[in-house]
Amino acid sequence: MTAAPALSVEKTLPIALELNAAQSKSAHLQNVAAGSVITLAARANCELWLDLKHKDNGSRVFASKMPLEWSTIVFITEAGEYLLYFHNRGDEACSFKGELKVSLATGGENSIQQQLRRLSEQLQTVFTMDAIDYQLVDCDTSNSYARGSKVLLCRQHLETLRDNAPDTEAAQHLIFFTLMHETAHVLLTQWRYPFSNNEDVVDEFGVVLTRLMKRDAAIEAQAGYFEEQPSKSEYEHILENDDRHTLSIQRARNLRGWAADKTLLARWMPFLIPHIETDHLKALRDTPNKALGEMITAELEARETALAQ
Numbered sequence: 001m002t003a004a005p006a007l008s009v010e011k012t013l014p015i016a017l018e019l020n021a022a023q024s025k026s027a028h029l030q031n032v033a034a035g036s037v038i039t040l041a042a043r044a045n046c047e048l049w050l051d052l053k054h055k056d057n058g059s060r061v062f063a064s065k066m067p068l069e070w071s072t073i074v075f076i077t078e079a080g081e082y083l084l085y086f087h088n089r090g091d092e093a094c095s096f097k098g099e100l101k102v103s104l105a106t107g108g109e110n111s112i113q114q115q116l117r118r119l120s121e122q123l124q125t126v127f128t129m130d131a132i133d134y135q136l137v138d139c140d141t142s143n144s145y146a147r148g149s150k151v152l153l154c155r156q157h158l159e160t161l162r163d164n165a166p167d168t169e170a171a172q173h174l175i176f177f178t179l180m181h182e183t184a185h186v187l188l189t190q191w192r193y194p195f196s197n198n199e200d201v202v203d204e205f206g207v208v209l210t211r212l213m214k215r216d217a218a219i220e221a222q223a224g225y226f227e228e229q230p231s232k233s234e235y236e237h238i239l240e241n242d243d244r245h246t247l248s249i250q251r252a253r254n255l256r257g258w259a260a261d262k263t264l265l266a267r268w269m270p271f272l273i274p275h276i277e278t279d280h281l282k283a284l285r286d287t288p289n290k291a292l293g294e295m296i297t298a299e300l301e302a303r304e305t306a307l308a309q
């Protein structure tokens with residue numbers, strides 16, 4: 001017997017692009033193994049559309065318009081070659097001078113854990129927070145958990161989501177929303193928010209995080225998934241197990257409401273501002289929302305005063 005060859009190592013690809021108006025370019029990702037996790041982080045001076053597709057069958061695993069600064073994480077369930085497209089849908093040439101990091105993990109679960117660790121690092125560039133320890137574990141239930149600063153992502157849960165999602169893209173979204181929900185538990189606990197165990201508050205903050213990471217489609221996918229859960233047997237389960245979750249049908253309605261709520265981020269900002277890193281706050285200062293802009297300016301001034309003392 002010979003050892004299995006290492007198909008591909010984890011890579012970080014810096015990508016700098018110049019895109020004319022209405023121009024698209026693509027990057028070719030080879031030998032992506034099932035179970036890989038791709039993390040993307042970038043700073044750019046224009047808003048690009050990103051589109052990740054399986055090369056052979058054309059199935060889309062991710063598509064979104066990205067803000068100037070963003071990071072996101074994509075789980076690959078199907079092995080193969082992938083094409084990552086960058087579309088400039090604007091009227092002007094776009095100089096993508098910022099750094100784009102694409103990390104591919106193809107070495108199985110250790111790499112998934114490394115990629116999950118990177119998610120924590122990405123969150124830490126935005127928020128003042130302790131590192132979150134994301135772990136892939138075996139559980140006897142199909143669920144995931146937040147414990148202190150740990151997120152336990154159960155393999156059984158991932159399998160259930162993959163088995164019940166209508167397609168690969170939806171499965172991606174469900175896993176992502178699960179991560180954001182558990183991340184919301186952890187952050188609210190770290191920041192001593194009194195409702196860190198209130199599942200409705202956590203769902204709402206999970207939507208805030210998902211929208212901040214520009215994965216809005218994950219919210220709709222999760223709402224659709226909740227809607228499919230049969231209410232009667234679920235109600236019995238809740239009674240028997242002292243489950244704190246609201247019935248799925250209501251969670252679906254809540255999620256859709258927050259996804260469409262134009263005031264959601266502004267409502268959360270007074271709570272979030274003290275926990276946002278200074279560089280990010282400076283970027284947010286020029287918001288068209290005047291009250292919010294004043295709040296951010298006041299926070300930045302308070303930090304400078306504290307530093308000067």
Ligand SMILES: [Zn+2]
Pocket residue numbers: 181185199202
């Ligand atoms: Zn929860």
